[in-house]
Amino acid sequence: MRWETVIGLEIHAQLATASKIFSGAPTRYGAEPNTQACPVDLGLPGVLPVLNQRVVEMAITLGLALGATIAPCSIFARKNYFYPDLPKGYQISQYEDPIVANGTLDIRLPDGSTKTIRVTRAHLEEDAGKSVHGLFPGYSGIDLNRAGTPLLEIVSEPDLRSPAEAVAYMRSMHALVRYLGICDGNMQEGSFRCDANVSVRRMGSEQLGTRAEIKNINSFRFVEKAIAFEVERQIEILESGGQVVQETRLYDADKDETRSMRSKEDAHDYRYFPDPDLLPILITAAQIEAVRKSLPELPAVRAARYATDYGLAPQDAETLAADQQIAAYFEALAGACGEGRLAANWMNGELAASLNRANLEIANSPVDASALAGLLIRVRDGTVSGTMAKQVFDAMWQGEGSADAIIDARGLRQVNDNGALIALIDEVMAESPAQVEQYRAGKDKVFGFFVGQVMKRSQGKANPQALNTLLKEKLGGS
Numbered sequence: 459m460r461w462e463t464v465i466g467l468e469i470h471a472q473l474a475t476a477s478k479i480f481s482g483a484p485t486r487y488g489a490e491p492n493t494q495a496c497p498v499d500l501g502l503p504g505v506l507p508v509l510n511q512r513v514v515e516m517a518i519t520l521g522l523a524l525g526a527t528i529a530p531c532s533i534f535a536r537k538n539y540f541y542p543d544l545p546k547g548y549q550i551s552q553y554e555d556p557i558v559a560n561g562t563l564d565i566r567l568p569d570g571s572t573k574t575i576r577v578t579r580a581h582l583e584e585d586a587g588k589s590v591h592g593l594f595p596g597y598s599g600i601d602l603n604r605a606g607t608p609l610l611e612i613v614s615e616p617d618l619r620s621p622a623e624a625v626a627y628m629r630s631m632h633a634l635v636r637y638l639g640i641c642d643g644n645m646q647e648g649s650f651r652c653d654a655n656v657s658v659r660r661m662g663s664e665q666l667g668t669r670a671e672i673k674n675i676n677s678f679r680f681v682e683k684a685i686a687f688e689v690e691r692q693i694e695i696l697e698s699g700g701q702v703v704q705e706t707r708l709y710d711a712d713k714d715e716t717r718s719m720r721s722k723e724d725a726h727d728y729r730y731f732p733d734p735d736l737l738p739i740l741i742t743a744a745q746i747e748a749v750r751k752s753l754p755e756l757p758a759v760r761a762a763r764y765a766t767d768y769g770l771a772p773q774d775a776e777t778l779a780a781d782q783q784i785a786a787y788f789e790a791l792a793g794a795c796g797e798g799r800l801a802a803n804w805m806n807g808e809l810a811a812s813l814n815r816a817n818l819e820i821a822n823s824p825v826d827a828s829a830l831a832g833l834l835i836r837v838r839d840g841t842v843s844g845t846m847a848k849q850v851f852d853a854m855w856q857g858e859g860s861a862d863a864i865i866d867a868r869g870l871r872q873v874n875d876n877g878a879l880i881a882l883i884d885e886v887m888a889e890s891p892a893q894v895e896q897y898r899a900g901k902d903k904v905f906g907f908f909v910g911q912v913m914k915r916s917q918g919k920a921n922p923q924a925l926n927t928l929l930k931e932k933l934g935g936s
Contacts, residue, residue, distance in 0.1 A: 460661040461696075463689050464669075465618035465654060469631055471610045471641040472585070472649040473516050479584050479608035480507030480550065480736075487647045491590070491601040499606035501546030506735050513608045514739060516640040517557045517582055518749045520610065523638055523756055524561025524577050528746050532557040534582075534733040542600050543587035551583035551611075553730040557739060563634070564758065565626045566776060575627050576615035583609050604648070610640070616655065616666065621685040625678050628652060632678075633780040637757055651676040656688045658696065667692070668702040672709055672716055684709035688716050760785060768798025774806060783820050787827050794831030797838055804834060808851055825854050833861035843922055846870045883932050886911040897933050908933065 478485055481498035497505045521528045532555040536548040558580035564572050587602035612631060618624045632650055635641040643650045652675055657667035670688060675681045687709075692702050707716040755763075761779035764770050770778070778788045784805070792801040809830065813820060833854065837847050842865060853864045865871055886908055887894055897904040908929050909922075 461658045461689075461693050462661045462663070463619055463621075463685075464616045464657045464659060464666060465620075465624050465685060466616040467614045467618065467624060467628060468653040468655070469612040469614075469628065470585075470651050470653075471612060471631075471635045471643075473513050473608040473610055473640055474642055475510055475512050475516075475608055477510060478606035479510050479513050479582065481606055483606060485607050487644075487649075489603055491599070491603060493603065495587070495602040495605050499545070499602065507550065507733075509736065509739070510608060513582055513610075514557070514741070515749055516638075517580060517610055518741065518746060519638050519640055519753065520580055520612070520635065521558035521561060522746070522750055522753060523634060524558070524563055524580075526558045526561030526577060526580070528741060529555060529557055529559065529739075530741055531555065532581075532739045532741075534736045534739075535730045536733050537583075538729045539727075541586070542598070543589050543602070543605070545587065545602060545605060549584060549586060550733055550736070552581035556581035557741075563627065563630055565623070565630045566773065567626055568622050570773065573617075573623070575617045578613045578615050580610055580612045583611055585609050610635075616657075621682040621689070624654065624685055625682045628681055629678060634757065637754070637780065637782055639782075645676045645678075648676060652681065654681060654685055654688075656685055656692070657702070658689060658692045668704050670702065670704070670716070671706045673706055673719065675709055680709060680711055683711075683714055684716055687714060691716065754782065764788075764798070764802075768792060768802065770799065770802050774802050777806060778802060781820075787820050787823075790827035791831050791834070794828055795834035795838065797834065800834055800837065801831075804830065804851075808848060812851075812855055824857060825851070829854060829860065836861055836865060841865060841871055880928060880932070882912050882915050883908070883929055885915065887932060894933065905929065905933070 472485075473479075475485060477483060478499060481496050483496040483499055484494050486494065498507055518528055520526075532552060534550050535553040537551045537553070538548045540547055556579040559578070561577040561580070563575050563577055565575055566572050585604045585607040587600055587605040590599040590601055593599050614627065618627055632643050632645075635650070636643040641649060645651065654672045654675060655669045656672065657669035659665060659667040670692070672684050672688060675684055688707070695702055703721075705721050706719045708719045709716050757776070757779045761772070761775040764775035764779055765772055768775075777784075779785050788801060788805055791805065792798040795801055809820075809823065809825070812825075813823060830851075833842075833847055833850055836842050836850075837844065842850060846865075849868070850861050850864050850870065853859075853868075854861060858864055859867075890907070890911070893904050893907055897908075909926070912929070
């Protein structure tokens, strides 16, 4: 029996504001427990929430980037439930009237194809506090620093059909919110996490299966592993004649399994009702237009421009366009060295690998765009070969100086003088008459022998292109 996986993600992106959504308390990460929660966050008697205008602008920013509808009027609701880290006994969220609705996001799948994922809604809400276990024997601690932290919950339609698609969508959304500057995307700090709604159904069926919601997954790898486990669990239940139960589950990374947390609530269980302490959010066309004018060139538009202007493959263009700092570096590098493809190859190759090894962002690269351009110019003009250029780059990364200085200090300039190359070729041919005869008898593989011998005599400095051309001429009898 064949089964189809159906997945929808609810992504929680912490908005990059200095203060909370309804109070002036700070949102800095890593503060001592319970030092960043004010009376508004705690819901003490007599206090009133006041909406942070910046979170509205950030929500509009994402909505425009997704091609979504921005609601002219949206309201906040109280989502009622009781949990130790929720001091008010309810969470302020949006239910019937979200600020953003009906957008789309294109993702690139592992096979290189693209797929459009529908985004149902994105709504504003406050985060809860955090339960801390293990610090006090027999007790749990409560840290309310996160209470009131602004979140944008981004809900997809159930358009994802595999764990790999779910990861691709999550990565694309992660890149977008960082690109727009509305979320730092730090998954280790909880700034970007998701709940995955997973179900399976018989192949060809239009009816959705019973779903389980896997809560608070904060890494791309864990999203893929958690969904893969959950899919197998549900298929095993169904194929053994059982029924999947609608519930909330947690992913245990140590055991690589999901386990039941509680029965899954429906909307009516939360008793949503409009928050009487907060006015509706009214957004004018002028406000939307002001945000639109402040938008950067969006990644998809920028990637298309790179593909057209620099002749890049779509996947390379998307990689370079997905991050503002990477895009700025690329444009500076391509402009300075005069060769977009060469710049892209080096950025996606040697530079990316070095940054990954050093765990550095591109803004902190020891080799800036102008310095790398100096090296790529020497590759273009034949001063150094590609192999030599990698040696030079490694030296530049270690702070040994500019490309030209390193090339001169290490004597790495290629031999481009045809006369000098011909003299070396003549020497090798004179000492290898048997190999010359073999080549002229049709044994083309012997050509590599001559290349290697000349390279050895030139200490690896012979220009490969010039050497190949001259060798073919000399071996052919010219």
